[in-house]
Amino acid sequence: MIRELKQGVLFTAVTLVLFGGVYHVVFWAIGRVAFPAQAEGSLIRRADGTIVGSRLIGQKFTGPEYFLPRPSAVDYNAASTGGTNYGPSNPDHLKAVRERLDAVTRQEGIAPGQVPSEMVTASGAGLDPHIPPNAAERQARRVALTRGVPVERVRDLIQQHTEGPTFGFLGRARVDVLDLNLALDESLGSSTQPAATTAPRATDGR
């Protein structure tokens, strides 16, 4: 029995070091050498080195000069994530969807039938960085109007930033909202109506 216990202790100790330590250090080394950008979280930095966000993590946008992301149960808080966990029949859920739908139809001036369901439902992690291309298309008119540029230029940008399904069949066509908004600021200049947001503009890409 003593032998049995001793084996149990030693086995736990040695496997703990190997699978709970050495294993990770090997991956850390591979990340440093082969995938440094991905290993630190695909961060996007400004010229001065400050971090704008991550290409993979959705962030909150409210201003009319930007494309808006999907609704988020955690308000794009990337330190404590989650979905709504609403069941499909939950009255609170249906009420929230109804309110979002009213807000979207009013803001974009479109009929409910033109609103893709992605714009009124929250994602699982609350950090979905993407919207489908048709959801970007529905916002193009408002963004162009706010920025005072022809809508064709905004549509071109959407097209440039649309990623098709991987290998043509895996997943969905999508637009990364942060990428698209960065491109907006870079190629079309900052909004002409900054009053829409309280925060100062912080783009360096003019």
Added chain:
Amino acid sequence: MMLEFLAVTVAILFTIATSIPLGRYMARVFTGERTWLDPVLGPIGRLILRVSGVDPNLQQDWKQYSVSLVVSNIFMWLATWTIVTLQQYLPLNPDGIANMEPTLAFNSVSSFTTNTNLQHYSGETGLSYLSQMGFATFLQFLTAATGIAACIAVIRGIGGNRLQHVGNFYVDVTHAAVRVLLPLAFVVGVVLLWQGSPMTFEPAARATTLEGSEQTIARGVVAPMVAIKQLGTNGGGYFGPNSTHPYENPTPVSNFAEQWSILVIPMAMVWTLGHMVRRRRLAVVVFATMLALYIPMVTFAVAMDARGNPAISAMGVDQSTGSMEGKEVRFGSGLSALWSVSTTVTSNGSVTAMHDSLTPLGGRSILKKKRLNNIFGGVGVGFINMLIFIIVAVFVAGMMIGRTPEFLGKKVEAKEMKLASLALLWHPLSILVGTAIACYIWATTADPNTTLGWLKNPGPHGFSEMLYEWSSATANNGSGFEGLGDNTPFWNIGTGVAMLLGRYIPIVAPLALAGMLGAKPASPETAGSLRADSATFGFTLWAVVVILGLLMFMPVAVLGPIAEHLALR
């Protein structure tokens, strides 16, 4: 819709195709043959055994094997419980995570030791980097390896002829961890890292968004953990929302790799059985039976969720891409539904969409599979469950044709049937009694919403949430309808105990059964013996699984998901 089914079909076919060589490789590993990875992995395995003081030539009978299994698991439990309850004082905690509260730690550690990975905490706020490594990743490797080892021992017993020993637990578990899981996790982990899953010891990133507000982005040692989370059918996510989180599952390519990882070892295990008992046809029959249970469920779930939520369609919203609440744009509803089914049939429990938000019948089919835990099943343990169903099917078939039931030439007698029944009936007993107690407490508490505050969703859906939690704990699955407010002492301790019993009873009872069967002499097959490797037997097996499943759980399914579906119409 067509695109969805194409992607789903390719994913399933690719997994089946790769499971065949993997099954052969695993059979070689566990019968002690040399493999091409030995020069790299051999020394690691020998190091582990030498340090532990294990004599690799020593053979154990089923009792000694079970003792070693349980003893090693107890020490793993103690070591990791210590880590999480003291994580605040230990290194590698750049974000200053506090110590885990003891009842929550009891639940979490029991959950990971039993390969359940039910999580009542959220990784980014509940675990330090050291805990993610030394607690989560470590147990995800070792408990999956424990399950594989137990399954291999059961297979040896079933295929044995006057067998005294079922193997050496420490040798099997080391082989499973080092020579099966480690190389696969390495490949999958590198793919994830390449696709964008982070691997850093730096603290959370602080970003100033385009609109000028602050965003703190939690990250850490994600890629290597997610790889083994999927391969070991553990399912415990690095972050709270699991593989819906873009850092755990950044792209459709990573999703493909993770989806593959969920199913490939459970599928390969069937081929390993065929090689080890030298009955390739038996493996084909069992595999086909499992597919015949799995494919209809996938088709059904994909079709249900592709139709969208009728209540949202009623508002006029364009739901041409399916029901998207709780789902990610990059995957769409089809791949999400495939994942939901796969994660559940393997008792993996990771999610790529929030199960609480699936359409009710989509959710129901998931519940049903979870309780069966045998269609492919969790790494090792799920297949043990399937073997038990095979024994039951043999027994039923034997009774129907009036012959002594025999499996692989050995008589199945009353003693074996009692052990098989214990292993099978434990799950419904624990799930139904647990749910009944929870309902009773809820119903007899005055103003339960404020005093208990468990349920986020009212009515039948709330009932489903409680049922799902007990099912998930007992079947060692680990996913949840997360609307349940489950971090309370009642749920922490209750489901903690359910997980421990739901893991070790269905491991030790089959080990005993296999030990007894293995000790019997195998008589050669005659024209009169029941052939287990025929299509007729495959159908019998399929029917036994479906009928037993319906008998055990149909009544509660009517109260929960089916009632909700009818209310939504």
